Amino acid sequence: MNHKIMRRCLSALISGMLIASCGSAALPLSGNAAGNLIKNSTFENGTKDWGTYKESGGSCALSTDDGRLALTVKNVGKVNYAVQVYYDIIPLYKNGVYRLKYDISSTVDRFVEGMIQMNGGDYRAYTWKGLNLTSTPQTVEYEFTMEEETDIMAKLVFNCGIQEKYEGELPEHTIYIDNVSLELVDDSNVDYDADKPYAPSININQVGYRPDSKKTAVFRDVTNQTEFSVVNADTKEKVFTGKLENKKENASAGETNYTGDFSSVTKAGKYYISCDGLDDSYTFEIGDKVYSNLIDDSVKMLYLQRCGVKVEDATFGHAACHTSQATVYGTNQKIDVSGGWHDAGDYGRYVVPAAKTVADLLYAYQAAPSLYSDSLGIPESGNGVPDILDEARFELEWMMKMQAPDGGAYHKVSCATFPGYVAPTEEKDELIVTPVSSTATADFCASMALAAEFYEKYDSDFAKKCMEAANKSWAWLESNPNFLFKNPEDIVTGEYGDMTDKDERYWAAVQMYRATKDDKYLASAGKSYTGLDWSTVGDYGNIAILTMNGADKNSDVYKNAQAAVLKQADKMIGNVESSPYGSPLTKYNWGSNMTIANAGIIFGLAQQLTGGENYGEAAQAQLNYLLGANPVATCFVSGYGTVSPENPHHRPSMAAGKAMKGMLAGGVNENLEDSAAKAYLADAPAAKCYVDNSESYSTNEITIYWNSPLTYLLTLTDPSVAPAPVQPATEAPTQPATEAPTTEPATTALATEAPTTEPVTTAPATEAPTQPANVKYGDANLDGDVTLSDALLILQYVANSQKYNIDGQGLVNADCFNPGDGITGQDALAIQKLDAKVIASLPDRA
Template sequence: MVDSRIRSITINQIGYPINSKKIAMFKGRGGEYRVINDATKEVVYRGQAVDPIKDEASGVNVYTGDFSLIEEPGQYHIEQDGREASGSFLVSELPYHKLHKGMLKAFYYFRCGVDLEEEFAGDWHHKACHLAKGRIYQQPNTLLDSCGGWHDAGDYGKYSGPGAKAVADLLLAYELYPEAFSEPIPLPETDNLTPDVLIECRVELEWLMKMQEAVSGGVFHKLTTLQFPALDVMPEDDLSDVYFSPISATATGCYAGVMATAARIYMPFDSDFAEGCLKAAIAAWNWLEQNPSVPGFTNPTEMETGEYGDEQDLDERYWAAAELFRSTGDESYHRVFQALAKESFSKVKLGWADMGGYGTISYLMNGEEHVNDNLYAELKRKWLQEANRLVQQGSQDGYHISLRTEDYIWGSNMLVMNNAMFLLLAYVLMGDPVFETCALNHLHYLMGRNVLDMSYVTGFGDHQVMNPHHRPSVGDDVMAPVPGLVVGGPNRGLHDDYVREHLQGKPAAQCFVDHEDSYSTNEVTIYWNSPTLFVVSHFNR
């Protein structure tokens, strides 16, 4: 049952792994609390909520109650005299098993160009959408196949760079944590040989291949209608012409990066496909070499859909060089990578606009003995420095996450989950459990341990998002939204009319509303789901 009240004792609404730190947050007041076993109604633990932090981002005082001593699997809740009890949560070996499957299944729901059949999509089935050919914006008489892939978000646009970021997260999750994906979802194509995550990523990769201009190797920045359709339009009813926008260097760099990654990952499963990915990556790389300095993408005048503007393309080139080197061992990519590493752009970010972190981690994953050891040491030092900064930030935050007040921007939940992913990569490099614990705190925030007591994932948690800005969820006749979707989260910029009218003056972390009109706080995207799936994968093994 979904509860609409905001409770002041907040927890991860799914639960806690047995061997992890288990902490609840108490808003406004500390003191004695009790943990109750739901089944037996017995008090299994008494503790004190202590150490208040005056939390600027949330605008409240937050006390913590640590009940890590509970190690008996079960379903529990927390009570404190004089206020409403917390929600119920699970303590178990692998509490995020269902969440993990749901988050991977979410990508299936984002699929474009195929029937989502009832057998797999349940209540959220719908007919195939966006089957028509797309027009090249600069040559409107040329029509090309544009079918397939995933919708980007609550709209039906398909954007190359963000699509590549999402696939990169999933492939990295699979590369590091294959055991997390051992069980089929299942998907229509499940064959019990290829992991479902690779089946699902291939849907996007095959669409991305259609975004590459055959003659030049450059990649169209995006494929969208000129305007967004109305909010209640189902995908199969969105029949306006779609356009391939002009090529961009950022899209081409991302494409080269993700195709080179795929070439490596798919080789054991389908060598023809893997070789095709490598060819595609090299063709994109050649375009980049021939176009060393390109202005950032801006929407052509009549196009009002997402811009994904990004002036800096060196980070995408850096990622591409790293992946091409890693997948081929060819020193020429290594030389370019080393040269790009001297340029000034962030080497430690994982956003759709900032792909430098993917280049760095790819290089580090070669192992010290296979690369330039000075550069290896320098990049590793940078990674650890940033990870330590995040831990430090988390220790000062009322809800134990690494966002500062100014970080509550559009898609703040991407920062939450990117930072968690970043910390887990630091844990892979260093083995220091501090990074793992801090990463898990970010998942606890996402799943309800936050000032709004809100699970920011549809379909999961007892106080979950119910009204995302997501056209299929608005346009269908089903009460519940499509499950497994991560929404953008609090955005202090108040970037849409609904929040401008209702949330003036709120603290940053409270600038969120579960209303379908609030696209700047309550939309969903593939690249907010993807780092979350990475993080949940780590904890699902």
């Protein structure tokens, strides 16, 4: 870059800094603001805020023409909703009187349906009109009263699929819509506060505390109060009085907080917190076994997610599902891949997240075997093997079916699209196995090597089979050194894509070393990596070496793994100590509860390694957050605490009309990535962006790999957990020294993209795949654009990552120079080069 261009970039960079420091926040609009509720009503902004849905052979394209919305219908499909055009998120309040108006026409005479409908559930219409269209525009205008319960996420929909009752199939044609308005003309009978959730002023861990753990209540709505009391819930006796302390302005939650420490209360029993002028807290318990049932149910939930076999349960039991053979994508080959767990709220099964789940379970068992019984009530209970190992084995046996003959692991098996809100036995579309990927293969290799160790005691033949599978997959990895992944374009279920497989290969190498004690695997491991997400798994390699019996503590691989864990813990602990709720996060992305549980695991490991009490308290703080001590005052595990998810985005629960017990919801997501989140959380502070709504897949879905770190965290915070194995020092290994660990945090947040399809009138909705968002190289601050402000943020992050934080998808986007090499000043320079038009696009490569 020549000096003139460089000066221009630096000047702009400084300007960007000034603009960033002087920016002002936008004021939220009130929910009952007068005027048109349709923002883009005359299409001066193109098709913004309008979208289409297609299915069952329907085909269409959306554009504007002469200031009108133009829906070109290429094929009307097989059902009336095969083609839809819609405007999403319209607040309708019970007893409100509305006036709807629009102009509409069609280049061919035809019948369509215009309605405002429920955006999910049974897609009922709150108002409906049948419209006979001609080429002459007609104005539709009428008033209606919202007679049902308030629905602030309704949608305006035009069904433009086949209407067999009226005309049947039609040639290609265009429907024009213009001058759309919806006004609330009479709200005199509307109660705007009727559906606002209760927000308690005192928040605690709603499940409870172990006697010797640190116990802190979080207070808000405080005026002049200075003291609080702990009250025995049975006797109503005050057993402790303490001071409100540590006043903090909590911008992320939009509130002022105080905390009250009551750690000295250790007697077993049920209690609540009282404070003059504030409602009492929810009741909680103190006891040695306060989490025993929760640990069991966090594992039992996996049994209820079983696929391919009969599941016994009064509410969620079902016959064997998904038992047909699956087609290997792009071939005529069919294979048996029955078994395993349904991954999330849908019925796909994926090797990458399966590996994380299995690792969490096995390492949880290693940390405290006494916590896990053989009596959970699964089919294998009573067989002499702890049920947590039986449950993990069920998934491992399915994973073995996903190994291709050459040793590689197929990435996933699912149908081409998401199913409706139905029980698992009702999804009967063709099963498709997607191609082998290096990430799935490396994760598979690591899982099998880990399993070989844990099952040797109970079934040596199975352990041998696991090790053979691991060796076969390792050979594939050696023969395929380059990153390989390709998600078929015509499959819209979760992709679980990745930017690199280096961390997966690191985990596989260290896990193979742990299983075999062969130094050649350490030579292959290379530098240390971090991460406990499904897409960043380096810390599982670190756990493998740090908790390995006989590990050489003087070896570079051990030292690097230890340094990586402690560096992450030290980086996050400042956030925990400065947050009234003990949160390690400065930004809340999709799956934030997994990220928080993962952070707790890192703190737990740090305590094992050092004995540091502050690490143990930080781990407990993550558990407290997940179980109710959070800004939304929700215990995020269904069926536990006073307030927990009752409407998860989970098809078995939706089909049964009842939340399955023991599931950890995804949690707060400030990015508002589904219609329910956009409707209910538009004005919510970042740390309160959670809604218990079955349509909110970006905050209220569940997954097996969100439950498993909860299980691991519950284990690591138990007093029975022993320090990591301490072995006599031996001479240093002969393999090459590994490089220093990467600086990226272990708890990279899970981000996902917006859904590619939309719900229909009577057909099922689809959700965004649980996968990383499409990478927008350079967009470190996640504002949707790549500008010099992103370069500035990257430079600040490189200089002081504790002060200037980049989380989740921002980290992936920021790695825009030689992706996979980590965040450096070169990434900022690449953005400057793009701005100066020295390069045409990102990423920039050496």
